[in-house]
Amino acid sequence: MRFAKGHGTENDFVILPDPDGELELPATLVAAICDRRAGIGADGVLRVTRTELSPEVADQAGDAEWFMDYRNADGGSAEMCGNGVRVFARYLVDAGLARAGEFGVATRAGVRRVRLAETGDVTVDMGLPRVLGRSRTVVSGREYGGLHVDMGNPHLACVIGDPVAQLDLGRQPAFDPETFPKGVNIELLNAVGPRRVLMRVFERGSGETRSCGTGAVASAVAAAHLAGEATGTWVVEVLGGTVTVTLDGQTSYLAGPAVLVASGDLDL
Numbered sequence: 001m002r003f004a005k006g007h008g009t010e011n012d013f014v015i016l017p018d019p020d021g022e023l024e025l026p027a028t029l030v031a032a033i034c035d036r037r038a039g040i041g042a043d044g045v046l047r048v049t050r051t052e053l054s055p056e057v058a059d060q061a062g063d064a065e066w067f068m069d070y071r072n073a074d075g076g077s078a079e080m081c082g083n084g085v086r087v088f089a090r091y092l093v094d095a096g097l098a099r100a101g102e103f104g105v106a107t108r109a110g111v112r113r114v115r116l117a118e119t120g121d122v123t124v125d126m127g128l129p130r131v132l133g134r135s136r137t138v139v140s141g142r143e144y145g146g147l148h149v150d151m152g153n154p155h156l157a158c159v160i161g162d163p164v165a166q167l168d169l170g171r172q173p174a175f176d177p178e179t180f181p182k183g184v185n186i187e188l189l190n191a192v193g194p195r196r197v198l199m200r201v202f203e204r205g206s207g208e209t210r211s212c213g214t215g216a217v218a219s220a221v222a223a224a225h226l227a228g229e230a231t232g233t234w235v236v237e238v239l240g241g242t243v244t245v246t247l248d249g250q251t252s253y254l255a256g257p258a259v260l261v262a263s264g265d266l267d268l
Contacts, residue, residue, distance in 0.1 A: 001268060003033075004091055005040060006260040008083030008122075010210035010240025014042045015091050021053035027075025033266065034073040040266065043209045044081065045071040046088050048097070051106040063111045064104035066092060072205030080109035080152035082213015082254050086122035089114040090258040109152025116258075123255040126151060126214065129221045129247075137186050138174040140167050144188065147225060149218040154180050157187040157215070157222035164188045164200045169208040187215045189223065196235045197223045210240030217252050220245035 001023070004015040014033050016023060025047060034042045047069035052061040054069065068088045070081045085105050092098035092105075093116060100118045104111040113125040130150040137144055137156055146158030156175060173186050183204035189197045199219045201212040220234035224247060233246045243256035 001266040002263070003040065003266045004095075004260055004263040005042065006087040006091060006258060007240070008086045008211060008213065008258045009238055009243055009256055011083040011212060012042045012210075013044050013046045013084055013087050014040050015046045015048060015087070017095070018047050018049045019097075021049045023047065023049075025069075025071065027071075029268075030071045030075040031073065043073055043203070043206045044078075044084060046081075046084055046091075047071070048088070048091065054106070057106045057108065060104075060106040060111050064106040066097065067106040070107070072203070073207070074205040076205045077108070078153055078205065080107050080112070080214055082124060082126055082151070082215075082217065083211055083256075083258075084213070085112050085114060085124050086116075086213065086254070086256065086258040087260075089116055089122050089124070090260060093118065094260055107152070121255050122258040123253055124213075126217050126252045126254050128251050129217060131221065131225070133179075135176050135179045139169065139186075139188060146187075147218070147222045148179060149221050151214040151218055153214055154182065154184045155187060155215055155218035156180070156184050157189065157218040159189055159191060159197075159222050159226050161190075164190050164198055167200065169200060169202050172207075173202055185212060185215050185218075187212070187219045187222070189219045191223055191226070192237070193235075195223070195227075195232055196237070198237045200239065211238040211243070213243065213254050213256075216243050217245050217254055220247060220252075 216236040
């Protein structure tokens with residue numbers, strides 16, 4: 001099996017080219033590939049296949065030639081991944097499957113438009129965030145409140161006073177299963193300057209990751225809500241680097257690096 005590997009602010013992915021939709025990817029295989037000791041190691045897998053050959057998203061084929069079939073490190077499928085779609089787009093251009101410029105990528109959360117040159121950062125239109133209310137989580141024995149933000153996948157973004165660097169995110173933070181029946185990505189963030197936040201994230205199915213694109217947007221939404229703002233550009237510092245999020249009242253944009261670091265053959 002051919003593979004490539006890339007990351008967006010150290011949120012890393014194994015990319016599996018499967019243009020004709022022939023590859024079987026049971027959860028056990030995905031988990032084995034993502035194992036950092038016995039496999040390649042990654043936060044998730046991006047399967048690259050033609051949208052028209054993928055029944056669950058075939059209705060998007062008119063707007064996007066390629067489908068990002070995203071799987072979490074535990075093997076479960078997910079609706080959307082902001083860093084993943086940027087790495088996916090970089091792979092398409094580098095592999096000659098798409099031209100630099102602007103094009104659509106099919107996801108389980110709908111088509112996402114990406115914009116990139118031959119080199120440099122990748123920008124993705126993440127869609128309009130939906131704030132669905134408030135909820136709470138418990139981390140390191142402390143309870144924190146935050147916003148329930150739908151980015152195509154569920155988020156609980158909490159602006160807190162405690163330093164996020166001191167939190168223990170080694171295990172799943174508690175959350176309300178009635179509010180989040182399919183699990184939730186949990187962001188803990190500190191406001192560290194005007195329109196600038198420091199974020200850590202625990203992703204469902206993957207654990208704490210070095211970055212999360214949809215989580216960065218959810219964090220910007222939570223910070224903006226706290227500041228009484230609705231539009232503008234926020235800088236989000238994550239463990240793996242920095243991304244920018246722009247909110248314009250109609251949609252949201254995520255911009256940051258997407259880097260391919262390896263390719264080869266995977267021996268199953």
